[in-house]
Amino acid sequence: MEGIAAKYVEKGLVRVPREADEVWKDECAYTFANAFTTGGGASPSSSSSEGGGVLVSLKTWIGYSEDSLGLALHADKGGLFLRIRRTKVEKGDDGDGSDGKKDEGVTEFALGTENGFKLDDQKYEVEEKLSLVAYPDNVEVGLPCDGLPPVVGECVSAIMSHKDGHTESLISEWKEELQVTKYAEALMQDESPVPVSSDPEKWRCASCGAKTNLWLNLSDGYIGCGRRNFDGTGGCGAALTHYEATGSMFPLAVKLGTITPKGADVFCYAPDENDMVINPLLSKHLQHWGINMLEMEKTDKTMAEMQIDLNLKHEFDSITEEGSKLVPAGGPGLVGLKNLGNSCYMNSVMQLVCSTSGVKSTYAAHAQGIFDAFAAQASSSSSSSSGKKPQSTLVVQMAKLSRALVLAQGVPREEEKEEGDCTLSVSPNMFKTLIGRGHPEFSSSRQQDSVEFFQHFLEQVSRAERADGSLLPESFKRTSSHFTFQFEDRFECGESKKVMYKQREDNVLALSIPLDKATNLEEIREYEERQNKKLKLEETKGAEEPKVVPNVPFQACLDSFAQEEVLDDFYSAAVMRKTAASRTVRFKSFPPYLVVYLRRYYVDASWRPCKMEVNVDIPDEISLEGYRSAGLKPGEQELPEGSPSKEEPAAVTPNQEIVNQLMGMGFSENGCKRAAIAMQNASAEVCMEWILQHMEDADFNDPIRGTGVQVGGPPAGHSQESIMMLTSMGFTERQCNAALDACQGSVERAADWLFSHADDLEGAIDAIETQKKGDGNKPGEGDKYEDVPGNYRLAGIVSHIGKNTGSGHYVAHVRRGSDWYIMNDEKVARSEKPPLHLAYMCLFEAKKD
Incomplete structure (x- = not known):
């Protein structure tokens, strides 16, 4: 091997990667073979007990499988490869460096965390074996090996010490980020508190006497049960009932059995939060009731643990x-x-x-x-x-x-x-x-x-x-x-009755869910009446009745999409002023594959994302030909140019009420006005969708010239100041223009774009320039x-x-x-x-x- 290795070194086929270079050593670039692959790489037909793993080129630092190794030889007649083979050995109870601590099971709704669902690297010890392969010489020696050229050893060491190109960490998937409650700072607490016993055996629900799932109201010291779960477990809901019965004045409650020196479960019942929260003053609030967090031990399940136990264990x-x-x-x-x-x-x-x-x-x-x-x-x-x-x-x-x-x-x-x-x-x-x-x-x-x-x-x-x-x-x-198709919007002026047809492309059909069209409205009403009656009578015994969820037909969602929409602030060129108009949407074309998404998620009055509890019966087959646009019909007269389009943006004045709603979410006033103008003051929800798509446009926060705004697409030209800022980083003017085109003129995003495409900058620029020119002669164009x-x-x-x-x-x-x-x-x-x-x-x- 020494002579073969020296031959490849002399040909310049061994290069030591620098710190800034990318090394892809964990996976083949063409197959999914990796260091743990056994036998003949990714080939299922191989029965070899040798080989396997991933082979990393000592010239390009790209990984290959044995099946794809030939792709590395287009430029060179041969080369040296570092074979990395790893095997997993399940961790045992003894001698595994786990300090004898027993597995306490999953206690956190997360992947890869200390108390969450275990990932492979937490279940196994990994044994690694390295060897040097000369291909196509078919010579292989184990490493370390004496007599190899020094540069080979340096290259191998550098590859192994390098992080792989895929460096993103495996973090919590399920764990939700809790918000800090705004009620902690000014929380009212009883001036004559009765200390709560530190003995969990003495804790009882003041309503039903239960001993688990108990919540302490941090304001008045009331101890009551949490709410009942869908499977009948949980509690009588006395903690919530007490909050409502006391005028909704005391919103924060802590789950007693979860208090430890590290924290505890805290819930806020106030309507604008109504969720698990972080209480930065929890220790102080508990001290008021004689509870020292540093001395407390966990005696009950956290809310995350209860959620896991109920229905979300990540097991096949x-x-x-x-x-x-x-x-x-x-x-x-x-x-x-x-x-x-x-x-x-x-x-x-x-x-x-x-x-x-x-x-x-x-x-x-x-x-x-x-x-x-x-x-x-x-x-x-x-x-x-x-x-x-x-x-x-x-x-x-x-x-x-x-x-x-x-x-x-x-x-x-x-x-x-x-x-x-x-x-x-x-x-x-x-x-x-x-x-x-x-x-x-x-x-x-x-x-x-x-x-x-x-x-x-x-x-x-x-x-x-x-x-x-x-x-x-x-x-x-x-x-x-x-997946791409065209919608056709039909506008009809309320006064002149003239019409305008406008086409726009999309790749998803978004359907709202009309809850008022549920087929079981009477069942829902009766269920809610029974629940209200139970609440008034404070009935807590017996199994919890399954919640009745609205059942909305898919056809009702389609009908809602196709129904006529009234526009109150439409500029009609026919009458030369704003007037009422109607708008309907139909399909101009249908794609081979139609992606439909149901708007199950919405933003509530507090601008918090929420989910609809609703069932939509998705049919096995649908026919949408009835929603195809027929275009201009006989007898219809077209509106003259100047209707609400990009040619007449100044015709629309932003609705201040919509602007105020959007500004309440934290967006700039200019950006909110642009959204209202672009969406013809349709609604706050529609305007918010426009903002989410355009909030990084270069002119999003700029003052509006006149009362209109042109939306979408990169600006026609880029300022010399933007070009100079990017060229000062070492890029050419052509590269800077392409980056600004790709990022709608945003200098910050353009800088990130240039650095993120550094390994193939010319190819990325070619793609942007081709797209800008609209070259229709390339395959697939x-x-x-x-x-x-x-x-x-x-x-x-x-x-x-x-x-x-x-x-x-x-x-x-x-x-x-x-x-x-x-x-x-x-x-x-x-x-x-x-x-x-x-x-x-x-x-x-x-x-x-």
């Missing part, structure tokens, strides 16, 4: 569909995605996306061709510092991911699987790092909204397909074209919209467990033929009763017949 067999046991499944189309820490939103969406025919034909079926084409292109520019890398090329990573999910190829074998476990899963580390790069939210480990991620994904993959369309099959259609008959069959859903889309957990259910499967991150199983009525996001596929 206990994920219930009305109590049914799930049968694990695995194979082509049935590969799970491991949770990387709050990545369930991404996992669920990609399971739906990769089940579509366009992704299957473009990426999964042609994955090897994409890999070969990329390797050939990369080899021709290998001497350039700006050469592309597979881990930072979205087209390559899409091929890698879709091939694994659709064909179950490139999926590593796992040693620790139990006998009979047929499930397959991969860790989408490179894909998540790449798809979120440069985005403040999707690059983080925080939970996100699945619908927002879906739209972000379509935008990013469209850019990638423009830049790297040469890697794709000649006949490919843009991924976004399979001419298929922005497809129009198919509006008859659809349900193909999959994403449902969400949690209070809002920024926390909780997402799960996908997908149809494979006539069967349904649940895809709960890495766990895949046949689904007996998919929870269609709880869907948040639906994927409908156009019917073929």
Whole structure:
């Protein structure tokens, strides 16, 4: 090996990575083989007991599997590779460095934390073995090895000491961030307090005498039960009843059995908080009642523990569909995605996306061709510092991911699987790092909204397909074209009766849920009457009656979407003034795949995100042809130019009431006015959606010139000041202009964009410039919209467990033929009763017949 290694060193095929260089050593760039992969890499046909692991090039510091090693040799006839092999050894009770502390089970609603659900690195010890491989010489020696050129040892040491390119930490997925209560500072407390006993055995509910789930009102010392849970456990609700009976003056209560030196569960009953909160003065408030936190021990379950015990344990067999046991499944189309820490939103969406025919034909079926084409292109520019890398090329990573999910190829074998476990899963580390790069939210480990991620994904993959369309099959259609469609808005002037038709594109159909159309309104009314009667009579005995939830037909949601909307402040060019008008929305075209999302989440009067408790019966098939626009009808007269469009922005004056509501959320006055103008003063909710999409526009907070505002898209030109600020960082003017185009003129975001694309800056700039020019001659450019008959069959859903889309957990259910499967991150199983009525996001596929 010494002579072979020296030969490659002389050819310059060994480079020592510097601290600023990226090293991808944990996973193959083309398959999902990793250091734990056994035998012949990711090849399921290999029976070799040797090999396995990941092979890292000592020249490019990119990882390969044995199956993909040939892709590393396009530029060179051979090279040296560091093989990293790891095995997991389950931690034992003795001699494992755990200081003999017993596992106390899950006590925190989180993943990867000390008291939460354990991740692999917390369950196992890892043994590591290194070796040096010369390929295609097929010579391998274990490391360390005497006699190798010093630079080889330096390179190996630098690779092993480097962090992998995927550095995002696995953090809590379920744990919600609590807000500091505003009631702590001025909390009233009884001037003559009766000390509370420090003996938990003496604690009793003042109403029913219960001894558990007890809450101490921090103002007057009342001890009462918490509320009853849906399964009949919990308490009589005396703590809440007491708060209401005392004029709602004393809002803070602490759960007695949870008090420890580290804190305790505190709940605020005030309507504007009405949630678990942080009380920074808890120690002082408890001292008032003779309770010393430093001396207290935990004797009761926290609210997080109770939530886990009730229905949210992160265990495969206990994920219930009305109590049914799930049968694990695995194979082509049935590969799970491991949770990387709050990545369930991404996992669920990609399971739906990769089940579509366009992704299957473009990426999964042609994955090897994409890999070969990329390797050939990369080899021709290998001497350039700006050469592309597979881990930072979205087209390559899409091929890698879709091939694994659709064909179950490139999926590593796992040693620790139990006998009979047929499930397959991969860790989408490179894909998540790449798809979120440069985005403040999707690059983080925080939970996100699945619908927002879906739209972000379509935008990013469209850019990638423009830049790297040469890697794709000649006949490919843009991924976004399979989901994009057009709405047509019809405006009718109330006075002149003249009309105007305007088209706009979208990729999701957002449906509001009209609760007043529930089919069980009478049952809901009777339930509420029974609950109010119980509350007045202070009845606490007997099992809690299951809550009656509204059942709203899906058709009612569609009818609500299509109904006529009245505009009170519409500028009509026909009468040359503002007047009343009506607006209706219809489809101008239908896509092959229609994504529908149900607006289950809303902002309450206190601007807090809340979730509707409602069931929507999602049908197996829908027909939307009745909602297709027919365009200008015979006898209709068109409004002259100057109607509410970009040509006449000055015609709209922002509604001050809407502006005030939006400003109450913390947005600037100018930004709120822009939203009201852009959305024609539709409503605060509609304007808020516009703000969320445009709040980072360069001119969002700028004073409004006149009374109108132009919305969307990058500015026509960029100020010289912005260009100079970026060029002072060492970038060219061309690079700065492209970055500002990509970030709608925001200098701060443009700087982040430039640094985040440093490994492939030229390719990213080419994509921006191509998009700006609107070049229609590249593959896939001419298929922005497809129009198919509006008859659809349900193909999959994403449902969400949690209070809002920024926390909780997402799960996908997908149809494979006539069967349904649940895809709960890495766990895949046949689904007996998919929870269609709880869907948040639906994927409908156009019917073929």
